[in-house]
Amino acid sequence: MKISELSERSGVPVxxxxxxxxxGMLPRGEVLSTTRAEYSEEHLARLRLIAALADVRGLPLxxxxxxxxxxxxxxxxxxATLGRAVGALPPYVEADRDDYPRARAAIGELxxxxxxxxxxxxxxxEALRAxxxxxxxxxxxxxxxxxxxxxxxxxxxxxxxxxxxxxxxVPYAVLGTALYEPVMLALRRLAHHHLLxxxxxx
Amino acid sequence: MKISELSERSGVPVxxxxxxxxxGMLPRGEVLSTTRAEYSEEHLARLRLIAALADVRGLPLxxxxxxxxxxxxxxxxxxATLGRAVGALPPYVEADRDDYPRARAAIGELxxxxxxxxxxxxxxxEALRAxxxxxxxxxxxxxxxxxxxxxxxxxxxxxxxxxxxxxxxVPYAVLGTALYEPVMLALRRLAHHHLLxxxxxx
DNA sequence: TCCGTTGGATAGTCTCGCTCTCCAATATTG
DNA sequence: CAATATTGGAGAGCGAGACTATCCAACGGA
Numbered sequence: 213m214k215i216s217e218l219s220e221r222s223g224v225p226v227x228x229x230x231x232x233x234x235x236g237m238l239p240r241g242e243v244l245s246t247t248r249a250e251y252s253e254e255h256l257a258r259l260r261l262i263a264a265l266a267d268v269r270g271l272p273l274x275x276x277x278x279x280x281x282x283x284x285x286x287x288x289x290x291x292a293t294l295g296r297a298v299g300a301l302p303p304y305v306e307a308d309r310d311d312y313p314r315a316r317a318a319i320g321e322l323x324x325x326x327x328x329x330x331x332x333x334x335x336x337x338e339a340l341r342a343x344x345x346x347x348x349x350x351x352x353x354x355x356x357x358x359x360x361x362x363x364x365x366x367x368x369x370x371x372x373x374x375x376x377x378x379x380x381x382v383p384y385a386v387l388g389t390a391l392y393e394p395v396m397l398a399l400r401r402l403a404h405h406h407l408l409x410x411x412x413x414x
Numbered sequence: 415m416k417i418s419e420l421s422e423r424s425g426v427p428v429x430x431x432x433x434x435x436x437x438g439m440l441p442r443g444e445v446l447s448t449t450r451a452e453y454s455e456e457h458l459a460r461l462r463l464i465a466a467l468a469d470v471r472g473l474p475l476x477x478x479x480x481x482x483x484x485x486x487x488x489x490x491x492x493x494a495t496l497g498r499a500v501g502a503l504p505p506y507v508e509a510d511r512d513d514y515p516r517a518r519a520a521i522g523e524l525x526x527x528x529x530x531x532x533x534x535x536x537x538x539x540e541a542l543r544a545x546x547x548x549x550x551x552x553x554x555x556x557x558x559x560x561x562x563x564x565x566x567x568x569x570x571x572x573x574x575x576x577x578x579x580x581x582x583x584v585p586y587a588v589l590g591t592a593l594y595e596p597v598m599l600a601l602r603r604l605a606h607h608h609l610l611x612x613x614x615x616x
Numbered sequence: 617t618c619c620g621t622t623g624g625a626t627a628g629t630c631t632c633g634c635t636c637t638c639c640a641a642t643a644t645t646g
Numbered sequence: 647c648a649a650t651a652t653t654g655g656a657g658a659g660c661g662a663g664a665c666t667a668t669c670c671a672a673c674g675g676a
Contacts, residue, residue: 243654245654266633268541273632303470303471332600336600336604342596346589357571358597358601361598366602370610394537395538395545395560397599398534398535398538399526400598403526403561404587405497405526406565409493417623418621430665432625447623448623449623449671449672451624475663
């Protein structure tokens with residue numbers, strides 16, 4: 213297909229497609245002549261992935277680039293690759309330290325694995341710091357309700373990955389992490405609403 | 415306290431504090447003389463709230479303003495106020511339509527309350543659209559694992575609100591929604607990691 | 617007394633994410 | 647076959663957002 217079709221089918225303006233190509237996020241189409249280049253279904257899928265991360269999740273393009281780079285070149289350790297890939301998603305923290313006291317304590321009490329190289333540890337530490345600063349309860353007992361629910365969810369989510377190659381697993385896991393998060397958060401808010409409305413109605 | 419102390423205790427640069435005051439997000443201190451103004455603990459709390467929403471959650475200042483406005487002037491219906499307040503948090507959607515087919519179907523099957531005025535409905539619809547576009551499973555059975563977990567979490571979270579006045583409840587609910595979300599997401603990622611590492615170790 | 621700090625206003629800066637303009641070459645249409 | 651439209655590609659330009667730097671007159675502390 214030509215660039216105008218690619219644009220129509222993805223909903224991304226032609227000028228923006230060109231911009232993504234220039235930025236190296238989307239490969240150039242196969243050049244047929246000076247005024248023709250052919251784009252494949254793979255280009256479309258890639259473009260939709262970029263749009264999903266950038267528009268739906270609101271990732272800055274620099275983060276989208278990071279995620280794409282990890283998808284393109286997963287290294288030998290798929291767990292480490294996955295860790296870095298989901299680390300590119302919000303909330304953004306600089307993993308500059310190697311000691312995360314709040315997160316370490318919480319993770320220990322909750323029976324999870326503490327690995328300072330995994331970005332989620334820094335994210336948790338930062339989130340707990342913010343809770344404390346705002347005067348909300350950040351102690352392990354209050355966190356238990358979240359960790360129990362999340363372990364259950366995580367176990368069900370990982371089941372489909374059992375039969376995948378690592379080349380398939382990384383984009384799947386990144387997309388899944390990125391795109392199910394808003395679903396989960398919306399359902400939490402809807403559950404609050406449901407409980408409040410129900411409580412008032414009676 | 416003076417502005418320099420306010421700045422130190424909050425970690426926000428003086429120039430930025432001035433900027434927030436100019437933008438009307440933070441009230442001016444009580445003017446004592448041409449070169450002195452007195453800031454209270456409430457100013458500090460407000461500033462920390464702004465910093466939590468803007469820095470930790472990465473909200474655009476326009477959204478922070480929306481949240482603050484709702485905290486400052488909750489209207490007569492606390493549930494509607496709460497709905498609009500959490501609607502100011504990401505993910506951002508314009509609630510322009512009044513029909514959200516995917517969300518409506520999912521909410522119906524999951525036994526929740528469908529209310530098109532509640533922003534989370536639009537957020538869910540958008541999130542499901544993105545899932546479909548990416549080829550991931552957005553059907554109600556796949557969503558069940560999230561809704562079950564979220565209902566359980568939501569019920570435990572609402573318990574402390576029973577004894578609050580509505581003036582207390584709105585900021586509490588907004589802050590809680592905003593600040594526990596990253597905790598929950600980090601724990602989900604940690605649970606994935608834990609399960610993967612554990613599975614590999616054996 | 618005198619230097620450093622303060623509150624307050626204005627203008628400047630930097631990044632991001634496009635979007636606009638241009639161009640020559642090629643398709644398409646009448 | 648001529649006239650017109652469209653294409654791929656490159657560069658510069660732009661508008662929003664969020665600060666940040668400069669300036670200034672008026673204090674206040676040593």
